Amino acid sequence: MGDAKTLRYEQLAADVRQLIDDGLLKAGERLPSVRETCARRGISPSTVFQAYGLLELHGLVEARARSGYYVRAQRRPARALPAPAVPNLEAAEVSVSELAFDLIESTRDPQVVPLGSAFPGAHLFPFESLARSGARAMRRLKAGAVTSALTAGDAGLRDALRRRYALQGVALAPDELVITNGAMEALNLCLQAVTAPGDVVVVESPTFYAALQVLERLRLRAVEVATDPREGVDLAALAELLDRQRVAACWFMPTFQNPLGALMPAARKQALVELLQHHGVPLIEDDVYGELYASERRPPPAKAFDSQGLVLHCASFSKCLAPGYRVGWAAAGRHARAVQRLKMMSSLATALPPQLAIGDYLAQGGYERHLRQLRGALAAAQQRAWRLVERHFPAGTRVTRPAGGYFVWLQLPAQVDALALHHRAMALGISTAPGVLFSADRRFVHHLRLNVGHPGDARVEAALRRLGELATEAASR
Amino acid sequence: MGDAKTLRYEQLAADVRQLIDDGLLKAGERLPSVRETCARRGISPSTVFQAYGLLELHGLVEARARSGYYVRAQRRPARALPAPAVPNLEAAEVSVSELAFDLIESTRDPQVVPLGSAFPGAHLFPFESLARSGARAMRRLKAGAVTSALTAGDAGLRDALRRRYALQGVALAPDELVITNGAMEALNLCLQAVTAPGDVVVVESPTFYAALQVLERLRLRAVEVATDPREGVDLAALAELLDRQRVAACWFMPTFQNPLGALMPAARKQALVELLQHHGVPLIEDDVYGELYASERRPPPAKAFDSQGLVLHCASFSKCLAPGYRVGWAAAGRHARAVQRLKMMSSLATALPPQLAIGDYLAQGGYERHLRQLRGALAAAQQRAWRLVERHFPAGTRVTRPAGGYFVWLQLPAQVDALALHHRAMALGISTAPGVLFSADRRFVHHLRLNVGHPGDARVEAALRRLGELATEAASR
Numbered sequence: 022m023g024d025a026k027t028l029r030y031e032q033l034a035a036d037v038r039q040l041i042d043d044g045l046l047k048a049g050e051r052l053p054s055v056r057e058t059c060a061r062r063g064i065s066p067s068t069v070f071q072a073y074g075l076l077e078l079h080g081l082v083e084a085r086a087r088s089g090y091y092v093r094a095q096r097r098p099a100r101a102l103p104a105p106a107v108p109n110l111e112a113a114e115v116s117v118s119e120l121a122f123d124l125i126e127s128t129r130d131p132q133v134v135p136l137g138s139a140f141p142g143a144h145l146f147p148f149e150s151l152a153r154s155g156a157r158a159m160r161r162l163k164a165g166a167v168t169s170a171l172t173a174g175d176a177g178l179r180d181a182l183r184r185r186y187a188l189q190g191v192a193l194a195p196d197e198l199v200i201t202n203g204a205m206e207a208l209n210l211c212l213q214a215v216t217a218p219g220d221v222v223v224v225e226s227p228t229f230y231a232a233l234q235v236l237e238r239l240r241l242r243a244v245e246v247a248t249d250p251r252e253g254v255d256l257a258a259l260a261e262l263l264d265r266q267r268v269a270a271c272w273f274m275p276t277f278q279n280p281l282g283a284l285m286p287a288a289r290k291q292a293l294v295e296l297l298q299h300h301g302v303p304l305i306e307d308d309v310y311g312e313l314y315a316s317e318r319r320p321p322p323a324k325a326f327d328s329q330g331l332v333l334h335c336a337s338f339s340k341c342l343a344p345g346y347r348v349g350w351a352a353a354g355r356h357a358r359a360v361q362r363l364k365m366m367s368s369l370a371t372a373l374p375p376q377l378a379i380g381d382y383l384a385q386g387g388y389e390r391h392l393r394q395l396r397g398a399l400a401a402a403q404q405r406a407w408r409l410v411e412r413h414f415p416a417g418t419r420v421t422r423p424a425g426g427y428f429v430w431l432q433l434p435a436q437v438d439a440l441a442l443h444h445r446a447m448a449l450g451i452s453t454a455p456g457v458l459f460s461a462d463r464r465f466v467h468h469l470r471l472n473v474g475h476p477g478d479a480r481v482e483a484a485l486r487r488l489g490e491l492a493t494e495a496a497s498r
Numbered sequence: 499m500g501d502a503k504t505l506r507y508e509q510l511a512a513d514v515r516q517l518i519d520d521g522l523l524k525a526g527e528r529l530p531s532v533r534e535t536c537a538r539r540g541i542s543p544s545t546v547f548q549a550y551g552l553l554e555l556h557g558l559v560e561a562r563a564r565s566g567y568y569v570r571a572q573r574r575p576a577r578a579l580p581a582p583a584v585p586n587l588e589a590a591e592v593s594v595s596e597l598a599f600d601l602i603e604s605t606r607d608p609q610v611v612p613l614g615s616a617f618p619g620a621h622l623f624p625f626e627s628l629a630r631s632g633a634r635a636m637r638r639l640k641a642g643a644v645t646s647a648l649t650a651g652d653a654g655l656r657d658a659l660r661r662r663y664a665l666q667g668v669a670l671a672p673d674e675l676v677i678t679n680g681a682m683e684a685l686n687l688c689l690q691a692v693t694a695p696g697d698v699v700v701v702e703s704p705t706f707y708a709a710l711q712v713l714e715r716l717r718l719r720a721v722e723v724a725t726d727p728r729e730g731v732d733l734a735a736l737a738e739l740l741d742r743q744r745v746a747a748c749w750f751m752p753t754f755q756n757p758l759g760a761l762m763p764a765a766r767k768q769a770l771v772e773l774l775q776h777h778g779v780p781l782i783e784d785d786v787y788g789e790l791y792a793s794e795r796r797p798p799p800a801k802a803f804d805s806q807g808l809v810l811h812c813a814s815f816s817k818c819l820a821p822g823y824r825v826g827w828a829a830a831g832r833h834a835r836a837v838q839r840l841k842m843m844s845s846l847a848t849a850l851p852p853q854l855a856i857g858d859y860l861a862q863g864g865y866e867r868h869l870r871q872l873r874g875a876l877a878a879a880q881q882r883a884w885r886l887v888e889r890h891f892p893a894g895t896r897v898t899r900p901a902g903g904y905f906v907w908l909q910l911p912a913q914v915d916a917l918a919l920h921h922r923a924m925a926l927g928i929s930t931a932p933g934v935l936f937s938a939d940r941r942f943v944h945h946l947r948l949n950v951g952h953p954g955d956a957r958v959e960a961a962l963r964r965l966g967e968l969a970t971e972a973a974s975r
Contacts, residue, residue, distance in 0.1 A: 122839050129646050143644055149637070155851055156633030160626070167620055167822035169606050202679045202824075206845040218695050218717065234843040240695065345644035347679075347849035362599050366711040368683040372824035372849040374632055 103432035137452030141474030155378030174200025204337035220269035227459035253285035277310035282423020330354030406473035413489025427474025580909035614929030618951030635854030651677025697746035704936035730762035754787035757947035759900020807831030883950035890966025904951025
């Protein structure tokens with residue numbers, strides 16, 4: 022998906038990177054000032070800030086207060102990364118849903134600052150273009166479409182998705198795709214297609230609480246596997262686990278894992294798929310953040326390495342184009358027909374108007390441009406959030422610096438109970454996602470996931486500052 | 499919902515009924531001719547045919563070829579009703595999904611005459627008005643709506659639904675409604691809220707194949723209870739069953755049951771609810787056909803008699819307003835919060851654009867008028883279908899005459915294997931829904947469910963005739 026035009030801030034970032042790579046800008050040297058660069062290139066200050074923010078995200082430069090941007094001596098993040106967890110390898114019954122339910126309830130209140138939310142700022146999405154597309158598409162919605170879209174979804178949208186995957190080097194079979202009510206339904210159907218109640222499913226540690234909820238709903242047992250904040254699932258630990266016990270499936274997010282933001286390098290994804298193929302274990306790949314990369318190209322999904330149809334790949338438009346439209350999909354390999362049958366039994370088909378709206382929007386050709394803007398905005402927002410964490414959180418706080426998505430994962434000093442902190446923050450109208458949500462056995466008691474994907478929301482910056490102060494108070498008690 | 503204006507054909511039908519009730523038109527007497535009535539009342543012939551069709555539906559008059567309409571001596575249908583089934587009361591493992599899946603696949607082909615389809619003719623629905631509403635609503639879809647609609651659905655639509663129920667005398671609690679991806683998802687969530695794998699669920703005999711599929715998906719066991727083609731579930735048989743074994747839930751369609759079309763009289767619905775309350779067994783009420791009554795007012799749902807929150811009432815707009823929009827709901831009584839939590843775990847939320855489109859459409863005020871037209875068209879289509887069955891199906895064929903919906907259920911002579919007939923018909927491009935689909939133990943081998951809700955489709959009339967000929971051939975072998 023690299024065919025769209027390079028945006029101005031990307032071009033500027035690439036030019037500066039080149040200067041650094043060529044040694045023309047050295048460690049400790051100051052970057053050209055924003056004002057100077059605006060004048061020289063005829064661009065706006067916000068474009069320069071986006072470009073410098075992108076370079077900061079990649080660890081190439083750093084901002085110094087009231088001074089400007091400087092080339093960094095080394096690419097290591099200023100704050101240490103959270104320590105990888107040593108999970109409990111016993112299969113655990115799952116029940117985090119009550120807490121997660123409360124969390125989602127709390128984010129419904131528009132007065133609450135949504136650091137605990139799972140969605141980026143809604144103003145980042147092209148709702149107006151989608152509405153125009155929806156109006157066009159709904160006028161064309163004809164009688165026959167209702168039955169012909171049963172149950173796999175609108176054929177036009179499925180074709181458009183297959184083309185996008187093909188451009189990424191992922192070949193999907195013609196009947197492999199099933200459009201679902203968001204990725205959440207896709208993941209549910211895929212998991213049910215390959216498991217029976219009581220089965221063991223391997224998840225990351227920490228893992229997205231919704232995965233735990235789905236396991237709970239399907240009466241499955243979770244085994245967690247150590248997950249590195251940068252490189253994702255520990256393959257050696259996984260190999261050992263697979264040798265030791267029967268596993269029905271793995272549910273992983275190899276690209277910008279929620280909550281860690283970990284990105285498995287392509288070679289590790291390939292090794293993961295090969296390991297699972299060796300054991301005949303299906304991989305349910307949750308790829309909802311795959312489009313939100315801050316690097317130069319889209320990381321390939323694990324599905325790209327799947328030669329045996331054992332990867333059940335799930336994604337959606339909810340985080341990258343159209344929140345609230347609930348259009349997701351599963352490309353379930355050899356389990357595609359089973360998934361389609363389960364779809365029929367559980368919700369018959371996915372609503373047509375949102376599918377047709379998105380299909381029309383994609384055909385209009387603005388999607389790549391929107392994605393580039395979204396990625397730039399999210400990367401810049403992460404920058405600002407890191408600076409605030411740096412400045413306002415207590416010494417000893419560890420923080421992830423993911424290369425995509427819009428979450429940061431904090432490990433607070435050992436004196437800080439993150440759930441108590443969450444409740445104190447909620448009382449001040451600030452939601453967070455406390456770490457206990459992200460594990461079946463309620464570990465991660467000093468951890469928080471923060472959504473930093475709300476650029477331009479002044480309340481978010483104030484809330485991050487206030488949260489840091491609360492954490493500092495708690496740490497000093 | 500009787501506040502909308504009476505349509506002309508309804509007024510004419512009411513006037514004629516009054517003449518009959520008053521003895522001014524006696525058994526065997528001819529009704530005023532269509533031409534005469536048109537002239538007298540200044541209405542069109544089709545209005546007169548609709549009115550006379552409605553009276554025929556109610557068993558008050560009958561059409562005689564090339565002669566006109568006559569007052570009937572008795573209200574019994576010309577064809578006998580199918581014999582009530584004597585179900586196997588052993589709990590059965592369920593697996594009809596493969597056949598149902600094939601059936602749905604077959605109805606996707608627009609070349610196939612959809613007698614096996616579950617949907618009425620798509621031209622009966624106001625897609626253009628909905629599209630206008632959708633265009634308006636999507637322009638208004640604002641950022642905040644996405645999170646505030648989590649997970650129960652758009653507040654405006656839920657309020658509109660509550661008002662409709664209140665007008666019918668059904669009081670729903672403010673937080674009782676959850677908007678779902680069609681009634682199918684609602685039924686799944688409700689069933690899961692009150693059962694665990696292995697539990698026994700009572701269904702009607704015959705029952706809608708989707709119910710069997712959902713039981714299969716949730717690993718539940720089905721016990722069938724005898725169901726009268728006119729009056730629905732046999733309450734004595736149910737009472738005995740409840741005394742005899744532990745039952746986790748009942749899943750019934752008390753209004754225009756699929757496939758029988760049975761309508762439980764209000765008093766029987768009340769007795770059903772009281773019986774289940776006595777045993778503490780929840781009733782999952784599938785009410786998707788409730789708006790499609792051919793009588794003068796909407797039959798109350800069982801939910802109207804629920805004083806203890808034990809009725810989990812499910813319905814949708816898919817059969818009465820907006821197929822393909824996948825907007826359904828559950829009003830789950832004391833299980834409402836559990837249903838909402840399961841909704842969050844299984845698909846997070848229902849797509850907003852279709853909800854907002856329908857919300858806007860309802861606010862425009864055309865819904866009652868649409869429903870009246872739809873009811874009239876379906877009732878007239880049933881008339882024509884009965885006449886064709888009368889004329890072309892073999893002697894000994896029994897047929898239901900439901901007072902709503904758009905299905906007829908045929909019991910063919912004992913020589914006719916309905917599944918074989920289905921396959922022969924499919925080879926000629928005619929789909930049917932063979933009886934074996936409607937039972938966990940594949941009884942109803944001489945039965946067919948036919949969708950007669952395709953008025954104006956000339957292929958349907960030809961197909962009914964051809965199907966009758968095939969059945970006659972099979973019966974005479």
